[in-house]
Amino acid sequence: MTPPVPFLAAGDPSAVAAGLVERFRTSYRRDPLGCFMAPGRVNLIGEHVDYNAGRCLPVALPHGTYVAAAARADDTVTVTSLQQDRPWQGRLGRLGPGQVTGWPAYAAGVAWALAADGVDVPGFDLLVDSRVPLGAGLSSSAALECAVALALCALAGVEVDEPLRRRLVGTCMRAETEVAGAPTGGLDQTVSLLARQGHALLLDCLDGSTRQVPWDPETAALSLLVVDTGVSHRLTEGGYRDRRAECEEAARALGVRSLRECHDSPGRLEDVKRVLDRRLCRRVRHVLTEMARVDAAVAQIEQRDWAGLGATFTASHVSLRDDFEVSCPELDAVVEAAAEAGALGARMTGGGFGGSAIALVARERLGAVTETVADAFARHGWRQPAFLEATAAAGARRL
Numbered sequence: 035m036t037p038p039v040p041f042l043a044a045g046d047p048s049a050v051a052a053g054l055v056e057r058f059r060t061s062y063r064r065d066p067l068g069c070f071m072a073p074g075r076v077n078l079i080g081e082h083v084d085y086n087a088g089r090c091l092p093v094a095l096p097h098g099t100y101v102a103a104a105a106r107a108d109d110t111v112t113v114t115s116l117q118q119d120r121p122w123q124g125r126l127g128r129l130g131p132g133q134v135t136g137w138p139a140y141a142a143g144v145a146w147a148l149a150a151d152g153v154d155v156p157g158f159d160l161l162v163d164s165r166v167p168l169g170a171g172l173s174s175s176a177a178l179e180c181a182v183a184l185a186l187c188a189l190a191g192v193e194v195d196e197p198l199r200r201r202l203v204g205t206c207m208r209a210e211t212e213v214a215g216a217p218t219g220g221l222d223q224t225v226s227l228l229a230r231q232g233h234a235l236l237l238d239c240l241d242g243s244t245r246q247v248p249w250d251p252e253t254a255a256l257s258l259l260v261v262d263t264g265v266s267h268r269l270t271e272g273g274y275r276d277r278r279a280e281c282e283e284a285a286r287a288l289g290v291r292s293l294r295e296c297h298d299s300p301g302r303l304e305d306v307k308r309v310l311d312r313r314l315c316r317r318v319r320h321v322l323t324e325m326a327r328v329d330a331a332v333a334q335i336e337q338r339d340w341a342g343l344g345a346t347f348t349a350s351h352v353s354l355r356d357d358f359e360v361s362c363p364e365l366d367a368v369v370e371a372a373a374e375a376g377a378l379g380a381r382m383t384g385g386g387f388g389g390s391a392i393a394l395v396a397r398e399r400l401g402a403v404t405e406t407v408a409d410a411f412a413r414h415g416w417r418q419p420a421f422l423e424a425t426a427a428a429g430a431r432r433l
């Protein structure tokens with residue numbers, strides 16, 4: 035038997051912030067204006083539907099990215115991260131598309147996108163500490179963007195009220211798609227900025243509207259377990275982009291603005307088989323069945339039908355694995371092992387091609403599930419996965 039693996043701690047936000055402020059003083063030899071935090075996320079369901087104008091249902095993690103920030107009198111910008119070897123330095127006015135590469139692009143891109151929105155961003159020094167594991171498909175990049183957005187608004191003297199918070203979703207998306215070069219769909223930034231503790235966020239990507247859905251499996255002695263496979267997933271690489279392009283190609287061939295139109299008028303389903311080749315048919319089948327699963331999942335959560343929800347999770351995984359083809363052997367192994375050890379259901383979460391899976395597990399089965407997953411990884415000779423528990427946390431804030 036593989037020894038039990040400790041869960042990855044989120045840390046107490048005030049303590050993490052206080053530690054980061056201290057580090058900021060040592061690194062930059064002055065006080066920061068403040069410390070800002072934005073959470074990572076898991077998506078309960080609604081995968082690869084955001085860029086098809088569908089609905090998705092993420093929850094914010096207690097694991098966040100923290101940013102301590104101070105303005106400068108010149109036009110230099112400095113970004114240092116406790117998780118990276120080297121600090122990065124640039125200049126205001128040179129932070130746009132094609133001008134910054136690698137991880138600093140997520141922070142610099144936000145400064146660029148804010149300035150493009152008319153915010154008077156000064157030169158700045160940032161220090162970053164991420165409790166969201168990097169490359170785990172838990173949206174560490176969106177968490178960084180959203181924390182930086184709050185920090186830079188504060189440095190510019192702009193108060194972030196509710197309407198601005200909603201606009202910042204678009205600002206962070208521009209940073210990610212145009213500067214960092216990851217053509218993602220907005221799910222991650224929306225939940226990181228708008229999440230409410232104890233709730234999942236039902237996001238309708240057709241019009242950006244949101245509804246808070248109480249998410250409290252703990253009251254039924256259930257846990258949402260997150261398993262980071264350790265297989266690095268990169269949204270700037272080809273797979274994600276290809277799937278998005280396939281969906282756009284299918285929508286064009288079907289004569290719809292987005293695949294959401296096919297969900298809303300099911301009569302169109304007949305067209306799908308007539309017009310599309312088998313590969314595109316499978317892609318569209320995933321998107322449309324996933325859109326239906328989101329509706330089912332919301333009803334199951336509201337009715338506290340946890341067994342039903344578990345089955346919906348697993349059906350989503352099968353669809354992502356077989357029709358959308360974005361899973362990988364490690365994610366499939368987690369889902370299989372979790373089911374074998376008595377989880378109510380499990381699925382990959384996020385973009386896929388690695389990253390993390392979630393499992394809905396009775397508290398008393400948590401140990402059995404983590405052990406069975408760890409054993410399966412050991413049997414395959416894979417590096418041990420990391421585990422964390424997802425309780426629904428609040429969105430980005432100043433600490």
Ligand code: GLA
Nearest residue numbers: 081082218219220221384385
């Ligand atoms: C990534 C992207 C999101 C979304 C998911 C898949 O997390 O950042 O916009 O497309 O993949 O649901």
